[in-house]
Every structure is written in C-alpha cells, then in structure tokens.
Amino acid sequence: MNYTPQPQHKFTFGLWTVGNVGRDPFGLPTRPPLEPDYIVYKLAEIGAYGVNLHDNDLIPIDATAAERKKILARFTKALKESGLVVPMATTNLFSDPIFKDGAFTNPNTKIRAYALQKTLRAMDLGAELGAKIYVLWGGREGAEVDAGMNTLDALAYYREALNFLAEYSESQGYGYRFALEPKPNEPRGDIYLPVVGAALGFIATLDKPHLFGLNPEFAHETMAGLNFVHAVAQAIDAGKLFHIDLNDQKMSRFDQDLRFGAENLKAAFFLVKLLEDSGYDGPRHFDAHALRTEDEAGVWEFAKGCMRTYLILKEKARQFNQDPEIQALIRAYKVEDKALSALTRKFSPQNAAALKARKFERAALAQRGAGLERLDQLTVELLLGVR
Numbered sequence: 001m002n003y004t005p006q007p008q009h010k011f012t013f014g015l016w017t018v019g020n021v022g023r024d025p026f027g028l029p030t031r032p033p034l035e036p037d038y039i040v041y042k043l044a045e046i047g048a049y050g051v052n053l054h055d056n057d058l059i060p061i062d063a064t065a066a067e068r069k070k071i072l073a074r075f076t077k078a079l080k081e082s083g084l085v086v087p088m089a090t091t092n093l094f095s096d097p098i099f100k101d102g103a104f105t106n107p108n109t110k111i112r113a114y115a116l117q118k119t120l121r122a123m124d125l126g127a128e129l130g131a132k133i134y135v136l137w138g139g140r141e142g143a144e145v146d147a148g149m150n151t152l153d154a155l156a157y158y159r160e161a162l163n164f165l166a167e168y169s170e171s172q173g174y175g176y177r178f179a180l181e182p183k184p185n186e187p188r189g190d191i192y193l194p195v196v197g198a199a200l201g202f203i204a205t206l207d208k209p210h211l212f213g214l215n216p217e218f219a220h221e222t223m224a225g226l227n228f229v230h231a232v233a234q235a236i237d238a239g240k241l242f243h244i245d246l247n248d249q250k251m252s253r254f255d256q257d258l259r260f261g262a263e264n265l266k267a268a269f270f271l272v273k274l275l276e277d278s279g280y281d282g283p284r285h286f287d288a289h290a291l292r293t294e295d296e297a298g299v300w301e302f303a304k305g306c307m308r309t310y311l312i313l314k315e316k317a318r319q320f321n322q323d324p325e326i327q328a329l330i331r332a333y334k335v336e337d338k339a340l341s342a343l344t345r346k347f348s349p350q351n352a353a354a355l356k357a358r359k360f361e362r363a364a365l366a367q368r369g370a371g372l373e374r375l376d377q378l379t380v381e382l383l384l385g386v387r
C-alpha cells in the first residue's frame with residue numbers, strides 16, 4: 001500500500017504549525033524560526049496541498065507598505081514555483097497586548113474597531129493569496145472575570161463584527177466562507193462560543209448565516225471532554241463543516257496540538273471515516289506542531305506523520321466498509337422494519353392512529369443483544385492490523 005501524500009489529498013499546514021518554535025508558558029523557544037518561503041518549498045516537497053496563515057505569520061504587525069510588498073513577492077514566488085495554494089487565511093487577534101481582554105468582544109470600543117480594521121486588512125491579504133476560507137478563532141474572546149461585562153454585550157459585539165465582515169467580503173467580491181473555530185479555554189479562562197454546538201447556535205443569529213460555518217478542532221472538543229467525532233458529525237449534518245483542524249490531545253488538559261493520531265487512534269479512525277464517507281472535500285488541515293523536544297528534522301517527521309496516519313486510517317476505513325463480517329454485524333445492529341418506518345417517518349393523523357394501535361413485544365425487544373462487543377473488537381483488530 002502506498003501512503004504517499006499527494007496534493008489531491010488536500011493536506012494543509014499553517015505557517016504557524018511547522019513553524020512553531022517550541023515556546024511554552026514555562027520555556028523559551030527550542031528551535032530557530034523558519035522562513036515562510038522555506039516552509040512553502042518544504043511542504044510541497046513532502047506532498048502537501050496548501051499552506052494557511054495568520055496575517056502576522058507572514059507580514060509583521062509593524063511592517064511598512066514597502067516591507068509588505070517585498071515579503072509578499074518572495075512568498076508568492078515560492079507558491080508559484082512549488083504549486084502550493086493558500087486555501088485559508090485568518091487574523092492574529094491574540095498575540096499583541098492590545099488584545100489582552102479580547103478583540104471583537106473587547107469592552108473598549110477603540111480596540112474593537114482596531115480588531116475589525118486588522119481583520120479587514122488580513123482579509124485583503126488572504127484574498128490576494130487566493131484564500132476562500134476565512135477562519136475566525138476567538139482565542140482572546142472570553143473572560144476570567146464576569147463582573148466587568150455582561151456576556152450578552154460580548155455576544156452582541158461579536159455578532160456586530162461578524163456581520164460587518166460578511167458584508168465587507170461580499171462588497172469586495174472575495175467570496176469568503178467564514179469558519180468559526182470554537183475552543184473552551186486557553187488563552188482565556190473561558191472562551192465565548194466554547195464548543196461546536198455553541199457556534200452553530202450563534203451562527204443562526206447572524207445576518208448572513210449561510211456565509212458562516214465551522215472549523216472544529218480535534219484538540220478543542222477533547223479538552224472539554226467531548227466526543228469530537230460527534231461534534232464534526234453535527235457540523236456536517238447542519239451543512240456547516242467549512243474547514244477542519246486535525247491534531248490530537250489528551251482529554252481535559254491544556255491545548256497539546258499533538259501529531260494527528262498520536263493519542264486517540266480509534267477516534268482518529270472514526271473521524272477519518274466520517275470525513276471520507278460523508279464526502280467532505282475541503283482541506284485536511286493539521287493544526288498541530290512537533291513536540292518541543294524536536295529539532296527541525298523532527299518537525300518534518302511530525303508533518304509527514306500527520307499525513308501518513310491520515311492515509312493509513314483512510315485505507316482502514318475502506319477495509320472497514322468492505323469487511324463482510326463487520327458490515328453484517330452493522331446490518332444486524334440496525335434493525336430495519338419498512339412498514340414501521342413508513343408509519344413513523346412523517347406525521348399524519350392516520351399514521352398516529354395506526355401507531356397508537358400497534359402492539360410491541362417490549363420484553364423481547366429489550367432482551368435482544370446489540371452485538372457491539374464483537375463489532376468493536378473487530379474494529380480494534382482491523383486497526384491493529386491483524387484483520
């Protein structure tokens with residue numbers, strides 16, 4: 001089996017992911033920074049499809065117009081030569097001290113306006129590079145203290161900003177689809193719109209909800225102790241899976257951004273199966289980074305590992321879908337009854353009356369075993385490579 005990543009697999013990395021220098025809250029960087037154009041050539045070499053960026057991953061926050069132009073020329077040259085694309089762009093609304101108490105939800109009107117201005121400019125940059133997905137990760141949109149501001153105000157500010165951005169995108173003809181990225185905490189004590197469900201609910205309150213969807217991240221739902229595969233399924237069900245951040249994470253800890261499949265292999269398998277079976281055709285973005293223990297060689301091992309594991313799990317999903325014993329167990333598990341389905345699929349007075357008159361063998365139905373022990377064991381054996 002050939003698990004070599006190709007551009008058609010749509011694997012992408014952020015400049016900030018393979019470019020991560022290994023800084024953590026307790027320690028200094030352990031690796032030197034990598035130049036953006038160098039990252040582009042390296043990613044293309046290992047089979048990636050695209051590279052994503054925050055405005056300031058490429059253009060320093062204080063760059064002059066001339067510096068911006070020079071950096072952009074070098075970067076676009078690398079894209080052109082390597083064939084890499086930029087499918088997604090985003091704004092850094094968290095590093096600069098001005099955002100210490102939020103960006104779009106900052107209680108200070110001046111800072112909210114600055115955050116909006118910075119995002120408009122970052123959208124211009126992304127559009128120039130061809131991005132069609134715009135990620136909104138509100139890392140600083142949150143609070144440690146609830147005494148200062150009513151959360152309802154914060155949500156109203158947030159809504160105002162997102163509505164503004166959507167109109168701006170349309171007025172410029174950028175064609176962006178905005179992907180909200182929920183996270184429960186870190187860097188804020190509590191972040192607004194902490195999980196996928198919360199973001200889905202909020203989108204329904206926006207002026208142009210069709211322009212907004214989700215960028216769920218494996219680590220983020222897992223930090224909250226939630227089932228990421230279920231969260232992604234809900235986003236797909238709502239037609240809102242616009243992008244995805246793949247990585248791994250031990251449950252209920254700080255954001256670890258581990259290599260995809262490093263920790264929760266079974267969940268990674270069902271995630272890949274879900275993405276592939278559902279026909280998701282967006283980028284498979286790895287928002288993760290090499291362990292702080294690694295040097296540059298380790299960074300590329302990390303990046304190759306993310307893609308290779310995805311492809312191996314994709315092949316496992318194909319085997320799972322074609323395994324006669326597994327499929328027979330699933331068919332038996334999902335007991336079908338056409339006549340009853342016809343009654344319950346849609347309400348009518350007749351259907352309701354027929355249903356009420358129907359007799360059910362309650363005890364017999366309750367007695368039947370689901371067969372899940374066998375099914376789950378076969379899944380494990382398939383993943384362990386003995387099937």
Ligand code: GCO
Nearest residue numbers: 090135136137217245255287
């Ligand atoms: C995190 C987030 C970020 C975002 C990125 C793009 O937990 O730090 O996942 O990495 O994905 O800022 O918006």
Ligand code: MN
Nearest residue numbers: 217219255287
């Ligand atoms: Mn994250």
Ligand code: MN
Nearest residue numbers: 181217245287
């Ligand atoms: Mn992310």
